Amino acid sequence: MLNPAFDQQLNAIFTLLSDQDEKTVDLVRQTLIDIGPDVVPSLERAKTDVAPHIRGQLQTVVEQIRQNDLESRFRDYAGGEDADLDLEDGSLLIAQFCYPGLNRADSGFELDRIADEIASRLVRKNRPEEIIHRINHHLFTELGFHGNTQDYYNPDNSYLNRVLDRRTGIPISLSVVYLLVAKRLGLPITGIGLPGHFMLKYERENGGLFLDAFHQGQILTRDECIRFLLNSGYEVQSSHFASATVRDILTRLLRNLVYAYSQLKDKEKAHRLTRLLHILQSPAQG
Incomplete structure (x- = not known):
């Protein structure tokens, strides 16, 4: 004071x-x-x-x-170890770039509320497909979360607090919401950083299920993901299907924001976010 x-x-x-x-x-x-x-x-x-x-x-x-x-x-x-980085904390720190006065606890309470409602509908014997269906129904049908196809490069599509408020975002930010809800539910869901379109994967013994949070949590097979990559002009690499670390996810989130502000010709904000990106990638030197 x-x-x-x-x-x-x-x-x-x-x-x-x-x-x-x-x-x-x-x-x-x-x-x-x-x-x-x-x-x-x-x-x-x-x-x-x-x-x-x-x-x-x-x-x-x-x-x-x-x-x-x-x-x-x-x-x-x-500066923490990759395994110790918390996705929610990092996402809300990034959101404070544009919304310095945001109450981070509010976003946590909203995610708690969503997870609690889904948990009340799950039973221990639910198969992964049934669990995914219940999550998808609540998130995308009842709460109205959806991919923002009309205003894709709006920076608000990448800030967690605004995605929760507006119920819309881009593949990676909707995936972050999905991941944070899944974490509260104790579900084995991870991020998959496919080039051009961030995805999710529900890990299971007989092969994982790929999920597209941008398209209402649609379930895809690995072959369908490969076809997407080929049709989009990408060379298929096994690394594309590796689970993304929290640092990977936040790096991609920041790059999307830098691009969004560049599209808006806001060089100052793009520059400041680039500084955060450098800190994330090299914290000791940032």
């Missing part, structure tokens, strides 16, 4: 943002950035009482503070 006396002094500091000397303005900006997240509430309040050009400066400072804080927390997260 900031000292109240210092909070009162901030208004005087803010006025220096209108100084004609660029070095002074840069120094003030960096001073505020160095204070860190504690100063953000004061900056947000000040934006309503200052001239438009200072308001823009304050917003730039707020965004940089939030970016620095997110990168720091993401670096701590990404």
Whole structure:
């Protein structure tokens, strides 16, 4: 928490943002950035009482503070061993890039609620196909989750909180929802990073069942997945069918977001997300 006396002094500091000397303005900006997240509430309040050009400066400072804080927390997260990375935590950290004020617990409660409802309909002797049918019916028929074919590159399709709110997303984000529900249910479902279309796999002794969360949880055979790859112009490799790690999934999620913002010509957000991608891939160097 900031000292109240210092909070009162901030208004005087803010006025220096209108100084004609660029070095002074840069120094003030960096001073505020160095204070860190504690100063953000004061900056947000000040934006309503200052001239438009200072308001823009304050917003730039707020965004940089939030970016620095997110990168720091993401670096701590990404520095863990692959086996220790939590998909839900990582997905919601990424969502805080665009929604810094989101309550991460809200998404967890929603996923709990979905899983609890499905669990109430399952019995121990259900075959994998029956389990998948019940999950699919609740997610896609009753709750209305669906692939967003009309606005595929909307960044909200990749943020977990917005996918849960809007009930729509792209293959990987809908798969993340499916995986997080399956984890709560204790089901052996993993992600499969097919090029061009992220899939799921229900592991079982006599061969796995492949699932397409973008198309209502449709069940596919391995041969059908191979035909998809060939028809899409991809060379079939055994590695395509390996279970994706959490780091693999988040890497793909971030790449999709970078591409989405590039399509929107938002170079700044694409650049900032690229920084998160580099941290995820090389946390010690990011």
